[in-house]
Amino acid sequence: MFKHGRPPPFIHPSQLGDGIRLPLLRCSRVLGLLKESDARDSQATHNEISNEIIASLAEYKNYDEGDLLAALQAYNLYSIVLLFSPDKWGRTHRVEQALIFGLQDICLEVATSGVLLNAEVNLEIPDWNEWVMVASKRRTVLAAHTVLWIWSLLHGYPPFACRELGFMPSPAPKILWNAPNDRWQDLYQEWMRRWPGGPHRLEELQALGTEVEIDPRTQIWLEEADEFGVLLMSEGICMESIAKEHS
Template sequence: MKEIASLNKTVSATFSKILIDANPAQRTLKSAGDLLASAQAFVIYAILCLFPDEDSVRSELSEEQLILGISEFSLQLASSGLALHEETTDGQIPQWHDWAIMSAKRRTILTIYMLTWAWSVLRNYPSFYCHELQFMFAPSPKALWQAQTEAEWLSLYRKWFQRWKGDGYRIGELLTIPPKQIDRRTEDWLEEVDEFGMLLMLQVNAI
């Protein structure tokens, strides 16, 4: 048990440093990719700490610190851009790598919101909403997200682009679905989306 406690202390110290790095006034992260990787690692750590099992060793960071920490990451990720230039320009197709990074960033931000929402419900705190992200694209189609090669992705993206005419489904549309009524764009999005998107849909229905 001493070894586990020592390891937990080391891990807590590491993630405390990551929080400092993410602070705008003291950030030492060198690129958007570094920020995304650190945010994803911290989200995993926060999930383990905020929703532990009986045998878990408690984090040295308080729950409030964890929530503030992942919220800071969300702000930093959002401030670095939520869409590629090509995604907002008629007839433009982005590079696969750039699209994958941007899609991962958007999914990470949404994961943070889902995590903070679940925590707020568990603790009977006011719920966290993501209305400020209403213009952000919703999670991409499962086939695009899971494409294994650039050629496969490009072929799928062109078909998706033609179907949607370059105007992808957005979070704001998901948040404003009328009760007991789903519009055509939402139906089209649900037909394509993966399990992550369905989880987001379930949360929106629960709000």
Template sequence: MWSEHTQGSIDLVQNTVLAEIQRLLREYVSYSETDLLAALQSLLLLLTILLFGVKRTGSGISQHIEAELIVNVWDVMSSVARTGMLLDEEQSHVLPSWREWALVSAKRRTIQALHHLEWAWSLVRGYPVLTCFELGPLPAPTAGYLWNENDELQWKQSYTKWLGIWKTGGSYKLGELFNIDPGDDLNSRTEMWLAEVDEFGMVLMAELNAIDA
């Protein structure tokens, strides 16, 4: 519906997306850990379509409703965060379970992406931009080759090598990214992170630069 929408079907697409968002906001409290994450990922996609993907018209939803939806999605993010955002193995800098690592990484990326969506919406709509410094202690998006790996054995081998690269000081944290001063040379840890990060990490880096500007 969204990809093929026309001027005449904008309202139908918008109302359908809004109804699905409202359904997820009603039902998420009963979801399991993985279904809760899937719901949050769905909300990320649906909000992207609703807030930015449908051509704006005079009959569009109000900024008040948009703001209310974003606030309500924060409750879903909080529920996902309470299911765990960091593995013991990550804190101990040892090899974790592939499945558990993928799940917790997906949680962090989804929440970081929603923060980015809110940042973009705030800029476009003229609202104050909220910071996400509470995410500072969490690992920044990890190496693209780890996130994109689809073979468990190969992932374990790659992760073991990655542990060796980051043995001093542990993995790169979001807080380190937040603390980069505009105009200063990047430190060695930031350069290491940038050398291995994927496109999502670069988006966060670009957001940081935009905020500092």
């Protein structure tokens, strides 16, 4: 997926190419090996993924902003492979728990490193590079919470509702996420006209439920959303349904 320029929806296209951060570069190499491996050497590739996870947990506290984001993005992908692969490769529940705890730790580090720009709060046009960084952080943190949520459901644990992230803008529309730098000012200004009260927030998505009519702001947001946004909306509705079942 990296080689063909089609990254997961929480990795911005600008993060790939010549300036790719080392954690993502290593992730691309390891996952490439997994794709090319057969039954005989896939165990070795899974072991290499485990080694990359151990290295990330040992190093992430010393990373700068870009490497920290890349580390969480890579950890998300490693977690998906290890936690949801049909091949257990001797993986125990305790090992899975350690993996989940590590994901939580790096996710918290990214979430507390700044996920909202002053320009967004002040309804101004942010710098493209700064916006790409925080928008990628927000998507990556939400992707991590999705992994945590699914794993919790599979094992009968209370799901992670991530209510503490309700202040964040909901995932950006496809037109902004894919906007090139040279068209950024015009596209963002045009988009702001649709949102005079500020961007749609995650807490507005979290308020949805199976018996709740979609409000006008969320309808507008849904019209603009990409596949990642639609997935999160569905997840939010499922969370609400599960919460009602356990209340």
